[in-house]
Amino acid sequence: MEISVLEVGFGTGLNALLTYTEALEKHITLHYTAIEKYPLPPEIYNLLGYAEQLNRGELDVIFRKMHEQASCTFSDKEMTFHFTKMEADIHLPASIPGNQDLVYYDAFAPSSQEDMWDLSLLARMYTALNPGGILVTYCAKGQFRRDLESLGFTVERIPGPPGKREMIRAIK
């Protein structure tokens, strides 16, 4: 299986690391592109200790490479993880690569960063996805759901992670 994932907001790298562990477990070839305008400095990401918290100390080297390098490829017996990190503003025209199967829309909440939930930006996510592609996000606000539907997405509310009642899965 081969999947292309786009992450909006690389942040601490947690989503990327967890996706790597899934690719490893499920033997997937993954093309992962993360966009981040404000990359975290080493003095912050070196303190996070995600690999230890997952009881997978061997993942620390992967995690650090994701932060240190703009692109790298991790290969194991039956999986390959092609990682690209773009230091870019998502609002810039050239910043969204196409042919994506899955978008992790992980911007800060509309209450603190309204511009990240703008209809025109969401329309660019729709364009970036392949037919049948999926956008997932923790934001389940009514206006946001209606915006996604107006673009042609089929929107589902699904149970969220611990501490979050529901999240959104939108299918193109």
Ligand SMILES: C[S@@+](CC[C@H](N)C(=O)[O-])C[C@H]1O[C@@H](n2cnc3c(N)ncnc32)[C@H](O)[C@@H]1O
């Ligand atoms: C909720 S955090 C992402 C958390 C991340 N997915 C993780 O696994 O840790 C949102 C991220 O979006 C980034 N961001 C904010 N404005 C942006 C923009 N205009 N373009 C790209 N990234 C942006 C922030 O710097 C922040 O790291």
